[in-house]
Amino acid sequence: MEQIDWGNIGFGYMKTDFNIRCTYSAGKWGELEVHESEYLSLHMAATSLHYGQESFEGLKAFRGKDGKIRIFRMKDNALRMQDSSEGTMMAKVPVEVFEEAVLKAVKLNERFVPPYESGASLYIRPVLFGSGAQVGVKPATEYMFIVFVTPVGPYFKGGFQTTPFVIMREYDRSAPLGMGKYKVGGNYAASLVAGQRAHDMGYSNIFYLDAREKKYIDECGAANFFGIKNNTYITPKSTSILPSITNKSLMVLADDLGLKVEQRAIPVEELSTFEEAGACGTAAVISPIERIDDFDEKKSYVFSHDGKPGPISEKLYHKLRGIQYGDEPDTHGWVTVVE
Ligand SMILES: *Cc1c(COP(=O)(O)O)cnc(C)c1O
Numbered sequence: 602m603e604q605i606d607w608g609n610i611g612f613g614y615m616k617t618d619f620n621i622r623c624t625y626s627a628g629k630w631g632e633l634e635v636h637e638s639e640y641l642s643l644h645m646a647a648t649s650l651h652y653g654q655e656s657f658e659g660l661k662a663f664r665g666k667d668g669k670i671r672i673f674r675m676k677d678n679a680l681r682m683q684d685s686s687e688g689t690m691m692a693k694v695p696v697e698v699f700e701e702a703v704l705k706a707v708k709l710n711e712r713f714v715p716p717y718e719s720g721a722s723l724y725i726r727p728v729l730f731g732s733g734a735q736v737g738v739k740p741a742t743e744y745m746f747i748v749f750v751t752p753v754g755p756y757f758k759g760g761f762q763t764t765p766f767v768i769m770r771e772y773d774r775s776a777p778l779g780m781g782k783y784k785v786g787g788n789y790a791a792s793l794v795a796g797q798r799a800h801d802m803g804y805s806n807i808f809y810l811d812a813r814e815k816k817y818i819d820e821c822g823a824a825n826f827f828g829i830k831n832n833t834y835i836t837p838k839s840t841s842i843l844p845s846i847t848n849k850s851l852m853v854l855a856d857d858l859g860l861k862v863e864q865r866a867i868p869v870e871e872l873s874t875f876e877e878a879g880a881c882g883t884a885a886v887i888s889p890i891e892r893i894d895d896f897d898e899k900k901s902y903v904f905s906h907d908g909k910p911g912p913i914s915e916k917l918y919h920k921l922r923g924i925q926y927g928d929e930p931d932t933h934g935w936v937t938v939v940e
Contacts, residue, residue: 607719610715610753616751620636621633621635621636621702621705621747622746623702624746633698641747644732644734646734646736647732648735653790654730655785657726657727657728657785658682658725658727659724659726660674660703660725661673661753662714663722665717665928666926666927670714670939671937672704672707676696677849678699678727679696682699682727688782698746699727699746706748708939710723724750724751724752724883725749727746727748728747729745729747730744731743753884761915763891763909763910764888765804765894766799766822767896768869769798769808772809773791774792774812775819776812776841777812781819782840782843783843789823805822806822806824807821809821818872819842820837821890824845824881824884824885825848827881828867828877830874830877833862833863834860834913835867837865848881851917858916858917873902875904876913877889877910878902879910886918887917887918891905891908
């Protein structure tokens, strides 16, 4: 068996041994199937290809000091995928089927779960899509649910670091009453041009404002935003952002740490009052923000503390990572230990 250089795997795709599949047809889900091939045979008129009937999830499994594998908030991901099904008229994957498929994918690919010391983890990607043929614009009658896994390296190679973001008012990720609250591929397609431009300009990602008024903060790339001031954790309330499970967890941990937690509309100008700011999501947990440049308003909001993340972001980050790796007690029942 090949040796994997766990410290240098990055966030890419690496082939693993097995993927788990389940198909829906004639009104019901079939049995879970174990596949070795990375490819699938799909009808060319599948609704996912033409009309974007698709959703996905992203979660991780971690190997602890004790050698045990822990999966973080699997049920929340299952429920969120069900929400996405409502938004796209797809068959819902039952929570038990989702959980069983994830567990099976992790167990069968156990040799790809990186060792504790590496700081790497196993990324789990469940995907659901319309596989039935349809030419008229209608939901499919057949669906395919697949779970594959791939090891991913530590997000911060040189340690927990800040990066700059940029506000670009000429792009929207999603509409106020649109699909932003669902985890669907179309939102990502809609964000590629803006993301590329931000990268080309040297930013880690674009900072989206609400599409209607361009007045409030929505998301930072494909991550939720939070700001910290006066011992308060503040995160946007908006109909066009994706409810991040990381953000939900950080709100609970902030409360545990004695911070006040507010979920409300955040006007752009309020950025100047935050002591710390971060983007949060499964990939990085927290990606602390160095500064946010706003060229239209000729402003730059700076949060970095000499290039380092703020103390509360640092605390929240280590607390959440500690729970994920099993170094901290799982007091909120977020972790599933793989038996
Ligand atoms: C997945 C995603 C997030 C982060 O959600 P987590 O559950 O924390 O990984 C944030 N914003 C968007 C648009 C997303 O797709």
